[in-house]
Amino acid sequence: MFDTVLVANRGEIAVRVIRTLRSLGVRSVAVFSDADADARHVREADTAVRIGPAPAVESYLSVERILQAAAATNAQAVHPGYGFLAENAGFARACADAGLVFVGPPADAIALMGDKIRAKETVSAAKVPVVPGGRDPDLARAARELGAPVLLKPSAGGGGKGMRLVRDLSRLDDEIAAARREAAASFGDDTLLVERWIDRPRHIEIQVLADGHGNVVHLGERECSLQRRHQKIIEEAPSVLLDDATRAAMGEAAVQAARSCGYVGAGTVEFIVPGGDPAAYCFMEMNTRLQVEHPVTELVTGLDLVEWQLRVAAGERLPFTQDDIALTGHAVEARVCAEDPTRGFLPSGGTVLALHEPQGDGVRTDSGLSEGTEVGSLYDPMLSKVVAYGPDRATALRRLRAALAGTVVLGVPTNAGFLRRLLAHPAVVEGDLDTGLVEREVAGLVTDEVPTEVYAAAALLRQAALAAPARGTGWVDPFSVPQGWRLGGERAWTSHHLRVPGHDPVTVRLRDTADDGFELLLDGAEAPARASAGPAPSGADRRFTFRLDGVAHTFAALPSGTWLGRDGDAWQVRDHDPVEASLSRTAHSGADSLTAPMPGTVTVVKVAVGDEVSAGQSLLVVEAMKMEHVISAPHAGTVAELDVSPGSTVAMDQVLAVITPTEEEQA
Template sequence: MRLFSKVLIANRGEIAIRIAKTLHHLGIRSVAIYSDADQDAAHVRFADEARRLGATSAASYLDPQAVVDAAVDTGAEAIHPGYGFLSENVELARACQRAGVTFIGPAEHALDVMGDKIRSKNHVAHAGVPIVDGVSEAGLTDEQLIEATRHMTFPMLIKPSAGGGGKGMHIVETHEQLPGQLATARRVAKAAFGDDTLLIEQLVRSPRHIEVQILADTHGNVIHLGERECSLQRRHQKIIEEAPSVLLTPETRERIGQAAIDTAKSVEYVGAGTVEFLVSDAEPDKFHFMEMNTRLQVEHPVTEEITGIDLVEAQLRIAAGAPLAWKQSQVKFSGHSIEARVYAETPAAGFMPSTGTVRHLAEPTGTGVRVDSGLRTGAVIGTEFDPMLAKVIATGADRSQALARLNQALDEMVVLGVNTNLEYLQHLLRDPDVVAGTIDTTLVEARLPEMTFDAPDPRQAHMAALFIHQQQHAPSAAWAHDGFRLNASSPITYRVDYAAEDPVRIDVTLDLQSELVPHHRPNEYIYRDANGVEVVTMVAEPPHTSGTRVWLASRDFTGAVTVLDHKAQVVDALVNMDALQQGIDPQVRAPLPGTVTAVHLPDGTAVSAGDPVVTIEAMKMEHQLKAPLDGTVSIHVTDGQQVRLGENILTVTAAQPAAGEA
């Protein structure tokens, strides 16, 4: 059967590249779309052609008509929505139909029914699929919801009917908490989804989150491709997923697979979809329908790895009208596959999103390792989009081998220029309960209080200081062969700072016993001291009067430190002296990662305490940063610049008292 000649991908990042790879494999041309923030993104470079839709997400990735118009203008015959953005938006499907463009997804009826949690829950209940007890009726006021739950036992879970991703979900332990939690959930649901309709379900304690992948064609054939275990979550967001689940018996696996098929058939589903269930850890033979995702899932690679089926290719063939290539009895499962999501965030700072420029990137390879990534060196990571950067997938003959390969792959992955959760993922994978497979959706939150993260030690501080010293002193060509040597009579000292919940400050004196020489790969160096030899990766950001930020990846630590030479230490001492005298910190730092939207005053302006100086937009809110005291302001950022959490934005040098004043 003839497939499409050109397909527009209505998404970005790693999923856009992953879809484009299958298109290229099939000889189909790919069209990328982008907003201004993504004009030089990896997915734009990877596609055969690209089309700018607008300045913002709202004018590009989230505008159904703009997406369809781009498909028509470029001659694309079909649109693949990926996941997120418009992937489950019925308006995109309708716009495609009006324009004669194929939507690679289900029909309007399935999108309508499954896109609303209340409607979908009531629908599948009539189809005989087991559901969680609760109140799921549209249009109920808070008072009516409270009254309707009088018969239920606590705890209960409030969920937005139109939403997903954990937004607006609240656990309620008592009737007294219910009014306040309902009000909060409505506000969040309205802001996130434009719809504040809520439902309430009985909360299943220590549940397992199990989802089943299905494929359905236009000829009435529906099959399932097994289940995925998605119980490792933080704030209802999945972190690590695997296939198959170690919880299910063959009999339960067959029943839950059939329930997923029945769910799909009940809405005449077409395409790839996922039916999500809650399974009691205490009673693993019982499961309850949670929702259906009418699209490709983030974690789809683990299913592809154990079945050998390319789900994107299957979507394309189904959308072109081809019947399924497999009957249920022909679907074979082999081995075990685990996926870890790599996010731009700082776990040690409460998982705050991290921003910056990717200055070095090394992605793992090897037997059984797959990386779906939207990264490239030079990519700017901002706050406009979801912070997921990449997915690392490892597959083995069994779960133990898959875990070992994933641990090794995460150890090999290096991203410098932005903080990531790589260390955090490794902590989770080495947890005894995760290794044993005794997991549930509460495990991650339970482990957080006891989890600690690495900070730089004196050896790593010495590496960074030596790195900056050699950069500043422009070593000769002979140095590259002979190693670095200092004049023993003139010791040189640096200070290395590490910003964390408990800040680290290490004084470093460079010594004769250490050397740092380039290795064979970019940004790699061989560091040698009295304790041995280590290959490290280091890159520096442009220097500043307050020091030079160095990104370092060593055996025991990956992160950013600030190296202060003598001049920077003097400046810092003067600043701190002013702070001690005034009792006020003269440095104003970014309260969140974000974007500078306004610089209100020129550098060097005389200011009074409370004067607005810089405005930052973060988390869709503007934060005005003001002068903390009277004096002269030094501004360290420019309009439009991306800033990190805690980055120094401005410093005020205190006004000196006039002669004769006390």
């Protein structure tokens, strides 16, 4: 076994790999960019090396700087995690040339399986069934021979980028051109392949493990059919669709695929499976790295996949055969990402102000977060993975829903609440899955309404903060306490003007009652509600409990009431100044402010102050976490203000520009 291993990654996977290194007694080396100087993976490693500025191309994607860090710390091996350089054959070769062991497959296997066209040809020759299709230069002809619908895919990469589903072949040429542009922009290669589209397919993958002595086994399957925009969001093991015979056949096909490319290490062979005929499975691609969803396989097999990656890389033989592999129980994983479902799942960001991540009782959270972590727009939006295990699928699902309900990340909007609702969907509970299910049902899983009790909790916490300075020993001037006390008269209301981003302002009025409670009056309510509040959250205990008309409500909260969380959902409740808002509207005379839909970087500015613009005209582009968002003019008018330039870093809801409507629009 190695003495020192450098982990060429960041976030939750870096923390995950470091955990296994520690358990094996191996010294760990972390690398970090300037943006991650105080990150959790840096603190948990035995030593850490700065490798450059925040942009990934100057740090985590810099082969030269990573190799320099390995040399400076006397590392013997490099674990690439996933993403960044994990499937870069050039990096694997550079490690070997530098005398380092790359904890992964040989560079030739990475290169072969990274080319989807060559990969299909190679596994087909090994008698592994593949999806019928074709490739460049005969792409259009092959698509027409297959007949609609067909799927266009880039040969050089995955992750949903450059993929196009064509249901109308009269649009084939346009779709091919668009797919080429996206593939070239994402991977630097516009080569495409085409495959027959299977309606309502299931995505099932097989985990393989191979040593350098010719031994290859599979560790069962993972069902990854719950996806959004071709990105997996829920994974489970095993799949409810497969019987023992189909599982064994798919496993053997995956083993043959691994053998066909001389694979060594942990890898995943992905199949597309017709829900009505699982035996008609077809090879899709092979991922030559550890998968994000590897924990579900670890929980049902009892094997630490990172440990076996390291042991195989160190030259050890697998001490078990296929007959020794057994799947016990059921595991389900949910990916918690920095994204806002109420804003179309746009990337979010911010500072983690309060954090609770469930562990134990059949629940595991792999995370790179800690309180104070800055979640920016430069890297992948995945923050953590919440995984639940049980003796059966129903138990695992219940435990995962409860774990997501208990997940608290105040300060950064996440999709945890959305995932919890998805896991309760009847089709998910029944196991009736396909890759299009989430997109079909997403509208019913996203809730845009802010519960009344959120505003009530925010107002009660603000009221407590106002009263705190007046508390103390001795006499207190009643006029200094915000109780609405009046000499010989009815107590006055204290008004709290609140606003949740994306919603209209709300005013909550409070006044003390003789029994140490409150009367609480919300906008539009005919009569006040009775309220009583427990102590404000303090220290490590972030819970705040209060009663509203006799019903108890508990939130995770900041003492200020500016962030509240419950059941995986979170709300930022800002103070609203109606006077300032009124003056701002008057100053702009009906003009529309264009705000940033997500924290990110302005990459393109197409207009200047004074320019005339038309309705729908593209004005700016904001980029975050590999996603571009075009900001367009809401109406015809004149650019009255422009507060950003290319390269500007912007916060969510920051004003970018102001468009004054033309006289015709105002009329």
